[in-house]
Amino acid sequence: MDDTSQNELLAPDQARDENWRHTREAYENNPRLLLRNTLQAFDGSIKTFYDKALKYVPLKANILEIGSGDGCGADYLEALGYTVLRTDPIRNFVRFQKSRGKKTHQFDVLTQVLAQRFDLVLAPAVFHHFDDEDFEDAAKHVFDMLPSYGIFSLCGYSGVGARFKRYGNKQRYFCYRTPEMLSDSLKRSGFIVEETYLLDGTWANCIASKP
Protein backbone atom coordinates (compact mmCIF):
# COMPACT_ATOMS: atom_id res chain seq x y z
CA MET A 1 0.00 0.00 0.00
CA ASP A 2 1.40 3.34 -0.89
CA ASP A 3 1.77 6.53 1.05
CA THR A 4 -0.53 9.27 -0.17
CA SER A 5 0.36 12.12 2.14
CA GLN A 6 0.20 14.49 -0.79
CA ASN A 7 -2.04 17.44 -1.49
CA GLU A 8 -5.70 16.76 -0.94
CA LEU A 9 -8.44 18.43 -2.94
CA LEU A 10 -12.14 18.19 -2.30
CA ALA A 11 -13.73 15.94 -4.91
CA PRO A 12 -16.03 18.00 -7.12
CA ASP A 13 -19.40 16.50 -7.96
CA GLN A 14 -18.52 14.75 -11.21
CA ALA A 15 -19.86 11.89 -13.24
CA ARG A 16 -18.64 8.65 -11.67
CA ASP A 17 -16.61 7.49 -14.65
CA GLU A 18 -14.66 10.76 -14.30
CA ASN A 19 -13.37 9.57 -10.92
CA TRP A 20 -11.93 6.43 -12.45
CA ARG A 21 -10.62 8.30 -15.50
CA HIS A 22 -8.58 10.60 -13.24
CA THR A 23 -7.27 7.73 -11.13
CA ARG A 24 -6.37 5.65 -14.19
CA GLU A 25 -4.52 8.57 -15.78
CA ALA A 26 -2.70 9.24 -12.52
CA TYR A 27 -1.42 5.67 -12.33
CA GLU A 28 -0.65 5.34 -16.05
CA ASN A 29 1.27 8.63 -16.06
CA ASN A 30 3.11 8.11 -12.77
CA PRO A 31 3.70 4.37 -12.35
CA ARG A 32 7.03 4.95 -10.69
CA LEU A 33 5.39 6.65 -7.69
CA LEU A 34 3.60 3.44 -6.73
CA LEU A 35 6.51 1.21 -7.63
CA ARG A 36 8.89 3.35 -5.59
CA ASN A 37 6.59 3.33 -2.56
CA THR A 38 5.60 -0.31 -2.40
CA LEU A 39 8.85 -1.97 -3.40
CA GLN A 40 10.07 -1.08 0.05
CA ALA A 41 9.82 -3.51 2.99
CA PHE A 42 6.73 -5.72 2.82
CA ASP A 43 5.56 -5.72 6.41
CA GLY A 44 3.25 -3.99 8.86
CA SER A 45 -0.38 -3.46 7.90
CA ILE A 46 0.03 -4.76 4.34
CA LYS A 47 1.45 -8.08 5.55
CA THR A 48 -1.30 -8.35 8.18
CA PHE A 49 -3.90 -7.84 5.45
CA TYR A 50 -2.66 -10.95 3.62
CA ASP A 51 -2.00 -13.05 6.72
CA LYS A 52 -5.50 -12.52 8.12
CA ALA A 53 -7.21 -13.44 4.83
CA LEU A 54 -5.07 -16.56 4.38
CA LYS A 55 -6.41 -17.98 7.65
CA TYR A 56 -9.72 -18.56 5.85
CA VAL A 57 -8.37 -20.71 3.00
CA PRO A 58 -6.13 -23.77 2.56
CA LEU A 59 -2.71 -23.67 0.89
CA LYS A 60 -4.14 -25.09 -2.32
CA ALA A 61 -6.61 -22.18 -2.58
CA ASN A 62 -7.11 -20.55 -5.94
CA ILE A 63 -6.50 -16.82 -5.32
CA LEU A 64 -7.34 -13.75 -7.41
CA GLU A 65 -5.63 -10.49 -6.59
CA ILE A 66 -7.35 -7.36 -7.89
CA GLY A 67 -5.13 -4.29 -8.31
CA SER A 68 -1.82 -6.10 -7.80
CA GLY A 69 0.14 -2.93 -8.60
CA ASP A 70 3.83 -3.83 -8.43
CA GLY A 71 3.02 -7.41 -7.37
CA CYS A 72 4.63 -7.34 -3.91
CA GLY A 73 1.56 -8.92 -2.32
CA ALA A 74 1.43 -11.68 -4.94
CA ASP A 75 5.17 -12.26 -4.45
CA TYR A 76 4.48 -12.77 -0.74
CA LEU A 77 1.66 -15.23 -1.44
CA GLU A 78 3.77 -17.22 -3.87
CA ALA A 79 6.69 -17.33 -1.43
CA LEU A 80 4.28 -18.94 1.05
CA GLY A 81 3.32 -21.56 -1.57
CA TYR A 82 -0.04 -20.15 -2.74
CA THR A 83 -1.14 -19.85 -6.36
CA VAL A 84 -2.35 -16.38 -7.28
CA LEU A 85 -3.67 -14.75 -10.43
CA ARG A 86 -2.13 -11.27 -10.60
CA THR A 87 -4.29 -8.58 -12.21
CA ASP A 88 -4.32 -4.83 -12.68
CA PRO A 89 -6.08 -2.52 -15.16
CA ILE A 90 -3.03 -0.23 -15.50
CA ARG A 91 -0.88 -1.22 -18.49
CA ASN A 92 2.29 0.12 -16.90
CA PHE A 93 1.81 -2.07 -13.81
CA VAL A 94 1.05 -5.12 -15.95
CA ARG A 95 4.17 -4.40 -18.03
CA PHE A 96 6.26 -3.93 -14.90
CA GLN A 97 5.23 -7.30 -13.48
CA LYS A 98 5.74 -9.02 -16.83
CA SER A 99 9.23 -7.51 -16.98
CA ARG A 100 9.88 -9.36 -13.71
CA GLY A 101 8.75 -12.60 -15.36
CA LYS A 102 5.35 -12.62 -13.62
CA LYS A 103 2.27 -13.59 -15.61
CA THR A 104 -0.21 -10.73 -15.07
CA HIS A 105 -3.65 -10.04 -16.57
CA GLN A 106 -5.07 -6.67 -17.43
CA PHE A 107 -8.35 -6.66 -15.53
CA ASP A 108 -10.76 -3.93 -14.42
CA VAL A 109 -13.17 -5.08 -11.70
CA LEU A 110 -15.59 -2.25 -12.54
CA THR A 111 -16.30 -3.61 -15.99
CA GLN A 112 -15.14 -7.24 -16.06
CA VAL A 113 -15.95 -10.58 -14.49
CA LEU A 114 -13.61 -13.54 -15.02
CA ALA A 115 -15.21 -16.86 -15.94
CA GLN A 116 -13.00 -18.66 -13.42
CA ARG A 117 -14.08 -19.05 -9.77
CA PHE A 118 -11.69 -18.25 -6.89
CA ASP A 119 -11.59 -19.47 -3.28
CA LEU A 120 -10.20 -16.11 -2.23
CA VAL A 121 -10.36 -12.68 -3.86
CA LEU A 122 -8.07 -9.99 -2.47
CA ALA A 123 -8.42 -6.27 -3.16
CA PRO A 124 -5.70 -4.42 -1.22
CA ALA A 125 -6.13 -0.64 -1.35
CA VAL A 126 -8.31 -0.79 -4.48
CA PHE A 127 -11.94 -0.15 -3.51
CA HIS A 128 -11.08 3.20 -1.88
CA HIS A 129 -10.80 4.46 -5.48
CA PHE A 130 -14.52 3.73 -5.99
CA ASP A 131 -17.52 5.88 -5.14
CA ASP A 132 -20.54 4.06 -3.68
CA GLU A 133 -22.06 3.08 -7.02
CA ASP A 134 -18.74 1.77 -8.33
CA PHE A 135 -18.16 -0.05 -5.04
CA GLU A 136 -21.51 -1.80 -5.44
CA ASP A 137 -20.76 -2.79 -9.06
CA ALA A 138 -17.28 -4.06 -8.19
CA ALA A 139 -18.56 -5.98 -5.16
CA LYS A 140 -21.17 -7.66 -7.36
CA HIS A 141 -18.45 -8.66 -9.83
CA VAL A 142 -16.37 -10.14 -7.01
CA PHE A 143 -19.46 -11.97 -5.71
CA ASP A 144 -19.93 -13.53 -9.15
CA MET A 145 -16.32 -14.78 -9.22
CA LEU A 146 -16.66 -16.63 -5.88
CA PRO A 147 -18.16 -20.04 -5.20
CA SER A 148 -20.37 -20.51 -2.12
CA TYR A 149 -18.18 -20.03 0.96
CA GLY A 150 -15.60 -18.17 -1.13
CA ILE A 151 -13.81 -15.36 0.70
CA PHE A 152 -13.41 -11.69 -0.23
CA SER A 153 -10.92 -9.54 1.66
CA LEU A 154 -10.46 -5.83 1.01
CA CYS A 155 -8.89 -2.82 2.65
CA GLY A 156 -8.82 0.91 2.02
CA TYR A 157 -8.23 4.21 3.74
CA SER A 158 -10.46 4.57 6.77
CA GLY A 159 -12.59 7.67 7.24
CA VAL A 160 -15.53 9.43 5.67
CA GLY A 161 -15.97 11.60 2.59
CA ALA A 162 -14.28 11.69 -0.81
CA ARG A 163 -11.22 13.56 -2.07
CA PHE A 164 -9.04 13.97 -5.08
CA LYS A 165 -5.39 13.69 -4.05
CA ARG A 166 -2.52 14.87 -6.16
CA TYR A 167 -0.36 12.11 -7.61
CA GLY A 168 2.55 13.30 -9.68
CA ASN A 169 1.07 15.49 -12.42
CA LYS A 170 -2.46 14.03 -11.99
CA GLN A 171 -5.01 13.29 -9.28
CA ARG A 172 -6.40 10.12 -7.82
CA TYR A 173 -9.94 9.81 -6.45
CA PHE A 174 -10.38 8.41 -2.92
CA CYS A 175 -13.58 7.53 -1.08
CA TYR A 176 -12.87 6.88 2.60
CA ARG A 177 -14.77 4.20 4.52
CA THR A 178 -14.56 2.96 8.09
CA PRO A 179 -14.51 -0.81 8.74
CA GLU A 180 -18.20 -0.56 9.65
CA MET A 181 -18.98 1.17 6.35
CA LEU A 182 -17.15 -1.56 4.41
CA SER A 183 -19.11 -4.15 6.37
CA ASP A 184 -22.48 -2.49 5.67
CA SER A 185 -21.69 -2.15 1.95
CA LEU A 186 -20.67 -5.79 1.57
CA LYS A 187 -23.76 -6.97 3.46
CA ARG A 188 -25.91 -4.96 1.06
CA SER A 189 -24.16 -6.79 -1.80
CA GLY A 190 -25.15 -10.16 -0.34
CA PHE A 191 -21.95 -11.08 1.54
CA ILE A 192 -21.72 -12.44 5.08
CA VAL A 193 -19.20 -10.37 7.02
CA GLU A 194 -16.66 -12.53 8.85
CA GLU A 195 -14.36 -9.90 10.30
CA THR A 196 -13.71 -6.17 10.26
CA TYR A 197 -10.67 -4.43 11.69
CA LEU A 198 -8.73 -1.19 11.66
CA LEU A 199 -4.94 -1.27 11.22
CA ASP A 200 -2.55 1.47 12.29
CA GLY A 201 -5.57 3.76 12.75
CA THR A 202 -5.49 4.19 8.95
CA TRP A 203 -6.53 1.05 7.12
CA ALA A 204 -10.13 -0.18 7.19
CA ASN A 205 -10.32 -3.91 6.52
CA CYS A 206 -13.19 -6.29 5.94
CA ILE A 207 -13.26 -10.05 5.29
CA ALA A 208 -16.54 -11.45 3.98
CA SER A 209 -17.83 -14.69 2.53
CA LYS A 210 -20.38 -15.61 -0.11
CA PRO A 211 -23.30 -17.54 1.41
Ligand SMILES: C[S@@+](CC[C@H](N)C(=O)[O-])C[C@H]1O[C@@H](n2cnc3c(N)ncnc32)[C@H](O)[C@@H]1O
Ligand atom coordinates in the same frame (compact mmCIF):
# COMPACT_ATOMS: atom_id res chain seq x y z
C1 LIG B 1 -3.17 2.22 -4.05
S1 LIG B 1 -2.79 1.10 -5.35
C2 LIG B 1 -2.53 -0.42 -4.44
C3 LIG B 1 -1.64 -1.38 -5.16
C4 LIG B 1 -1.36 -2.68 -4.37
N1 LIG B 1 -2.57 -3.45 -4.23
C5 LIG B 1 -0.77 -2.34 -3.03
O1 LIG B 1 -1.43 -2.54 -2.00
O2 LIG B 1 0.37 -1.89 -3.02
C6 LIG B 1 -4.40 0.83 -6.08
C7 LIG B 1 -4.42 -0.25 -7.12
O3 LIG B 1 -5.77 -0.45 -7.51
C8 LIG B 1 -5.81 -0.62 -8.90
N2 LIG B 1 -7.15 -0.28 -9.39
C9 LIG B 1 -7.72 0.93 -9.43
N3 LIG B 1 -8.92 0.86 -10.03
C10 LIG B 1 -9.11 -0.45 -10.36
C11 LIG B 1 -10.15 -1.15 -11.02
N4 LIG B 1 -11.22 -0.51 -11.51
N5 LIG B 1 -10.02 -2.49 -11.19
C12 LIG B 1 -8.93 -3.14 -10.71
N6 LIG B 1 -7.91 -2.52 -10.08
C13 LIG B 1 -8.00 -1.18 -9.91
C14 LIG B 1 -4.75 0.34 -9.41
O4 LIG B 1 -4.35 0.07 -10.72
C15 LIG B 1 -3.64 0.11 -8.38
O5 LIG B 1 -2.79 -0.95 -8.73
